[in-house]
Amino acid sequence: MERKAALRRVGLVVLVGNVLLVAAKAAVWARTGSLALGSEAVNSLTDVAYSVVILGGLYLTTQPPDLEHPHGHERIEPFVSLFVAAGIFAAGGAILWRSIGSILSGSIAVAQGPAAAVVLVLSAAVKFGLYRYCLRVAASNNSPAVTATAVDNRNDILASVAALVGVLGAQAGYPILDPIAATLVAGAILYTGVEIVSDNVNYLVGAAPPDDLRGEIVRRALAHPEVEGVHDVVAHYVGPEIDVSLHIEVEGEHTLLSAHEIESEVIESIRDLDEVDDVFVHVDPRELGEWKDDYAEQLAARDGE
Template sequence: MSEAVDRRRFARAAWVNVLGNAAKIVVEGIAGLAFGSVALLADAAHSVGDLVASVVVLVWGDTRFQDPDDTHPHGHARIEPLTALFVGATIVVLGGSLLLESAQGLLEGESATFSYVLLGALTFAMVLMYATYRYTERVNATIDSTALAALAADCRNDIYTTIAAFVGIFGLMIGYEPLDPIAGGLVSFLVVYQGVSIARENVGYLAGAAAPADHRAEITDRLREHPAVEGVHDLVVYYDGTVLEVEAHVEVDGGLTLREAHEIETDLVERVRALEAVGDTHIHLDPSGMGEWKDATDGGWTAEESPHPGRS
């Protein structure tokens, strides 16, 4: 699938989240104000933050598709985890706010009037958020955007908070009002946990965390598959945004001409860049058997990467 198609699908998914959250706020806000339901107003307030987050993804997240330029020579990959980090932080703040409101409602009590309109508004909100969640997940299955993944998680959290609101409205229906703040408090913990998880993952992307071992092994194998490669060392693989940056020293025959060495280097770079998780690759060719400073204990080959296990 082309980048242009992915870009359009990303924008549509972001717009679906914006419009979905806006519709939920209007419906729940009107019903909550009309019948004095704190549960609906809290759920609508939660969606205000979701709306802000989805607008941020719509405006910022699209930059992941922009080509490198003079100000961002490695592209704009880091803007996406920054956007997702904002979404995660928003979820944490709103989850904490929901927890506080639940505690206040439990301690102070609340007065609201039961109406089937409240149940209708909640049913609408739940169906809407589930549809938005499923659509966002389906789009992101091929795009693999951390920002869209964060929005999808936010939609899923909305379903949970709406279920809690259902419990609260049921409490109003049977005359047991404390059900509302109790259910809201339990769900708020899940909301906060999800937000923290999203934030932690994307902090790793922004901080340039090391790649998982399976990615590192795959890259090493891809380099060593080339018939001209005699060894791989000083391999560094780390995240630059949501994609991997690769740096490696590769040993080849020292008698190669400059043109031959250049062709090998180009082939190796293309081989590694072809991996889905890799963004950019930098290869340095070393003459085999030279015993450079890279052979030192603190920066040399690992046992599995060395072409000469017995060499120091």
């Protein structure tokens, strides 16, 4: 329940913040005609659109398991993140097209007065607050969709700074800096999309988790006093969470009841890892000699160095 409330809350906070920013930027852009500020308004409008998607996606991912989705709905999150990335690419491409066209045509509007600079400073401050908030929620709840939102907010800070440089440079007598700043904003937006796609591909293709996490899974299995060995260790992403399957070796003299207790204790130990969702453990009698050359043996050899 705590994770559900946290994820839904962050979606709502980000949506409200972006709506306020797009209203402020659009109003000043309409008065000044600054291309850099206009690109920032488009960026914020895109943020509003993806915030709606994030809010809806987080609502779906926090639904409880049902007959059709017995493991819950968390696996929707990477798709939400990729939808965000698609919108980011579209916005970045549009801004890049306009800024390059403005440079080539020489048609550049210069923003007059302090309003443009003030709204860009305000935007950077709001985005920094959203970045820190989203990063904290994403880390504590293992949410790739909120992580994508945090990354976008971080790059929006850089985009606002670039736009601010463009506006101030244009007012100082260098109008070419305005479309150049818009180009930099577009680059930051596109880079955000690349980061989000890169971060979420592994969740969708069932990639293995990092070595240190796989090593911790093996260590937890071997930490049980009755476990003599571990083999056939498979850990892979299913959405943002990890499913684990492995074989443990115990003395063959154990009763079925005691072997089941060992299995349950190993499962609970591994499941205590925040990133892990499901754990499947197969119990083998040690006397069968089924030890195989896999990650557990590699881990033991590396730790002995």
